[in-house]
Amino acid sequence: MLRLSAKDPGFAEAFARVVSDRRESAVDVAADVAAILRDVRERGDAALADLTAKFDGHDLDQTGWNVDAATCKAAFDALEPTLRAALELAAERIRAYHAAQLPENRDYTDAAGVRLGATWNAVDAAGLYVPGGRAAYPSSLLMNAIPAKVAGVERLVVVTPTPKGEVNPLVLAAAHLAGVDEVWRVGGAHAVGALAYGTDRIAPVDVVTGPGNAWVAEAKRQLYGVVGIDMVAGPSEILVIADAKNEPRRIAADLLSQAEHDPTSQSILITDDAAYADAVAEAVELELAALATEKTARESWNVNGVIIDVASFDEAPALANALAAEHVEIATDDPESLMRRIRHAGSVFLGRMTPEAVGDYVAGPNHVLPTGRRARFSSGLSVLDFMKRTSFIQLDAAALEAIGPAAVALAEAEGLPAHARSISVRLNS
Ligand SMILES: NC(=O)c1ccc[n+]([C@@H]2O[C@H](COP(=O)([O-])OP(=O)(O)OC[C@H]3O[C@@H](n4cnc5c(N)ncnc54)[C@H](O)[C@@H]3O)[C@@H](O)[C@H]2O)c1
Ligand SMILES: N[C@H](CO)Cc1c[nH]c[nH+]1
Numbered sequence: 001m002l003r004l005s006a007k008d009p010g011f012a013e014a015f016a017r018v019v020s021d022r023r024e025s026a027v028d029v030a031a032d033v034a035a036i037l038r039d040v041r042e043r044g045d046a047a048l049a050d051l052t053a054k055f056d057g058h059d060l061d062q063t064g065w066n067v068d069a070a071t072c073k074a075a076f077d078a079l080e081p082t083l084r085a086a087l088e089l090a091a092e093r094i095r096a097y098h099a100a101q102l103p104e105n106r107d108y109t110d111a112a113g114v115r116l117g118a119t120w121n122a123v124d125a126a127g128l129y130v131p132g133g134r135a136a137y138p139s140s141l142l143m144n145a146i147p148a149k150v151a152g153v154e155r156l157v158v159v160t161p162t163p164k165g166e167v168n169p170l171v172l173a174a175a176h177l178a179g180v181d182e183v184w185r186v187g188g189a190h191a192v193g194a195l196a197y198g199t200d201r202i203a204p205v206d207v208v209t210g211p212g213n214a215w216v217a218e219a220k221r222q223l224y225g226v227v228g229i230d231m232v233a234g235p236s237e238i239l240v241i242a243d244a245k246n247e248p249r250r251i252a253a254d255l256l257s258q259a260e261h262d263p264t265s266q267s268i269l270i271t272d273d274a275a276y277a278d279a280v281a282e283a284v285e286l287e288l289a290a291l292a293t294e295k296t297a298r299e300s301w302n303v304n305g306v307i308i309d310v311a312s313f314d315e316a317p318a319l320a321n322a323l324a325a326e327h328v329e330i331a332t333d334d335p336e337s338l339m340r341r342i343r344h345a346g347s348v349f350l351g352r353m354t355p356e357a358v359g360d361y362v363a364g365p366n367h368v369l370p371t372g373r374r375a376r377f378s379s380g381l382s383v384l385d386f387m388k389r390t391s392f393i394q395l396d397a398a399a400l401e402a403i404g405p406a407a408v409a410l411a412e413a414e415g416l417p418a419h420a421r422s423i424s425v426r427l428n429s
């Protein structure tokens with residue numbers, strides 16, 4: 001872990017490097033992704049087959065291109081009861097949270113007698129990226145599919161990689177539970193390209209949502225405009241703001257929870273106690289040793305960590321706003337007052353008993369969140385990402401008399417006489 005102190009003279013420069021050195025953009029994948037997307041656009045399914053063989057190590061013609069509804073249902077029916085209950089609890093809480101996001105149509109007549117309003121409609125088809133490279137993500141399937149269903153999307157298309165041809169049964173069970181229509185066994189940038197352009201097998205969609213690694217995130221970014229996207233949700237990040245009253249190993253565990261996702265993930269701690277900062281750095285090593293015995297070798301962990309001590313938490317909001325992190329945990333006596341000053345964050349977790357990981361699975365809000373400082377201008381996945389708004393306008397003769405002349409004046413000033421005439425021919429005077 002990189003150790004910084006805000007009291008050091010070189011801190012501003014060192015912190016600026018942390019802000020700019022966001023791993024996802026540091027990995028330059030744009031050219032590779034552009035080539036992959038071109039290949040998918042030109043060769044369709046043949047490109048998908050070749051790239052799947054290259055990156056996921058299996059032959060789609062042998063292992064199967066998709067998984068049918070009966071197989072997803074069978075996976076759900078075969079779930080062990082505790083896991084089934086957990087999946088159902090997560091789905092129910094996600095559904096309840098997102099149902100409250102449904103927008104209301106507007107319809108009113110203003111003082112000039114002009115009827116105005118807007119109606120919301122769902123997109124016809126949504127492509128849902130469910131990551132599956134290093135780990136499988138049934139939770140991301142629920143986070144994508146449930147808001148799409150709530151929005152009223154008719155066709156829900158999941159793409160997910162199945163490395164070495166192995167399908168994760170919980171992903172299939174989640175697909176059944178959430179009412180997904182199609183599950184395609186392709187991942188990476190090429191899967192996003194297939195959703196956007198369409199291939200012989202996969203019909204194109206209107207919007208692509210969901211998280212993924214640097215290649216997936218960059219593919220969505222490059223394809224925006226060909227399809228709609230939710231936002232760029234790349235390798236996970238966490239910023240923890242914690243005081244010395246927190247057990248160091250708990251905070252270390254929180255930092256590692258996001259480092260676990262991707263070697264390019266980022267974990268940052270800000271604390272107001274230098275000795276505590278050192279204690280957490282030590283605790284990270286202890287936690288890594290504990291995790292290594294259960295899961296993976298210590299050497300396989302790549303922790304892009306930064307631990308910063310500040311003189312007072314008063315300094316934390318400015319640092320947090322500059323980082324604009326995907327997740328911000330605030331484990332202090334008064335988390336509320338800090339949250340009010342943090343304007344750029346994907347999601348905030350308040351208090352000592354709200355580990356970020358609870359939001360990954362069962363809290364209810366969406367875990368698909370902007371990364372790479374994009375919380376400055378975008379928000380987490382919501383029902384609105386699967387909908388669009390159409391405004392409407394209706395005037396009668398009196399309303400046109402009231403506001404039409406101003407439009408005529410503006411049209412003439414723009415040098416657009418045909419515009420002006422289409423209004424003036426309807427005016428009495
Ligand atoms: N921001 C969020 O909301 C959020 C939520 C969940 C997960 N995530 C992120 O999702 C990611 C999951 O990553 P993953 O790798 O496990 O699964 P993934 O499905 O995102 O990516 C795996 C695919 O990437 C492609 N790929 C791998 N190496 C490549 C290369 N060198 N060139 C081109 N393509 C390549 C392959 O097709 C592979 O199937 C993590 O970064 C995690 O942090 C983000
Ligand atoms: N932390 C991820 C979002 O960055 C979501 C997730 C899914 N499963 C575990 N975690």
Ligand SMILES: [Zn+2]
Nearest residue numbers: 236257258360
């Ligand atoms: Zn996570």
